[in-house]
Amino acid sequence: MKKINPTAYQRIVFFTGAGMSAESGVPTYRGAGGIWRAYDFAEYACQEAFERNPEKVLRFHELRRQAVLDCQPHAGHRVIAGMPEAFVVTQNIDGMHQRAGSEGVIELHGSLWRLRCERCGAAREDYGRKYETLRCECGHWLRPAITWFGDMLDEAVMRKASEIIDSCDLFIGIGTSGTVWPAAGFPELAWQAGAHCIEINPEPSGEACYHQSIRGKAGSVLPELFAAEQ
Numbered sequence: 001m002k003k004i005n006p007t008a009y010q011r012i013v014f015f016t017g018a019g020m021s022a023e024s025g026v027p028t029y030r031g032a033g034g035i036w037r038a039y040d041f042a043e044y045a046c047q048e049a050f051e052r053n054p055e056k057v058l059r060f061h062e063l064r065r066q067a068v069l070d071c072q073p074h075a076g077h078r079v080i081a082g083m084p085e086a087f088v089v090t091q092n093i094d095g096m097h098q099r100a101g102s103e104g105v106i107e108l109h110g111s112l113w114r115l116r117c118e119r120c121g122a123a124r125e126d127y128g129r130k131y132e133t134l135r136c137e138c139g140h141w142l143r144p145a146i147t148w149f150g151d152m153l154d155e156a157v158m159r160k161a162s163e164i165i166d167s168c169d170l171f172i173g174i175g176t177s178g179t180v181w182p183a184a185g186f187p188e189l190a191w192q193a194g195a196h197c198i199e200i201n202p203e204p205s206g207e208a209c210y211h212q213s214i215r216g217k218a219g220s221v222l223p224e225l226f227a228a229e230q
């Protein structure tokens with residue numbers, strides 16, 4: 001595998017999906033063992049489900065929080081965190097990059113560790129295994145600050161991610177099936193911006209705009225790819 005010297009690039013973007021956390025033990029969404037095979041998103045991950053039964057939806061997310069807290073960031077997360085000048089744009093809501101030490105992570109689909117009130121607009125960070133409270137101080141149910149099916153992405157977050165990707169010269173897409181839009185358009189944006197585009201995924205993702213596809217796992221490929229040359 002040809003190694004990458006990060007100092008040869010002005011702006012590096014790591015674009016990550018569920019496969020980035022797979023070796024930590026966090027289940028992916030699609031494929032064998034995927035969350036959407038075990039759970040119907042219409043019951044747990046859309047606004048309608050929340051309005052029908054907020055407590056059921058909150059308890060589902062609480063279980064996901066507990067599952068994530070039982071997992072640890074792996075060597076691949078640490079390689080990325082070791083490059084503080086690089087940008088991390090993630091579809092993941094698990095906060096694993098931050099736990100490895102990455103700062104300024106752009107979370108396209110929100111976070112398992114934030115809640116918001118749709119009545120008074122309050123926002124709340126909450127990191128425990130159990131939610132501290134399911135209700136806002138105003139008495140309304142708190143909603144996980146996550147982009148669910150049918151939700152619009154946060155425009156400001158999208159704009160920031162697009163601007164960064166549009167001016168990067170190395171783009172590394174890791175562990176994403178490229179099926180969920182608009183994030184699935186980011187590799188093409190990087191490609192059109194003239195960046196060198198590399199994919200790390202044990203399976204073909206179907207995205208055509210990578211100069212190089214490394215068929216391997218994030219936790220072993222990243223340390224090898226960025227190992228200093230002897």
Ligand code: OAD
Pocket residue numbers: 016017018019020022023028029030031034091092109147148149174175176177178179180200201202203204205216217218219
């Ligand atoms: P998916 O579950 O769709 O895809 C995971 C990808 O990771 C697949 O292409 C796998 O081949 C790959 N993969 C598995 N293990 C890997 C490993 N060890 N190293 C590298 N790659 C590996 O996950 P996403 O593409 O992230 O949205 O899904 C996108 C969005 O769909 C999620 O953010 C979520 C979901 O619905 C929301 O929650 C809004």
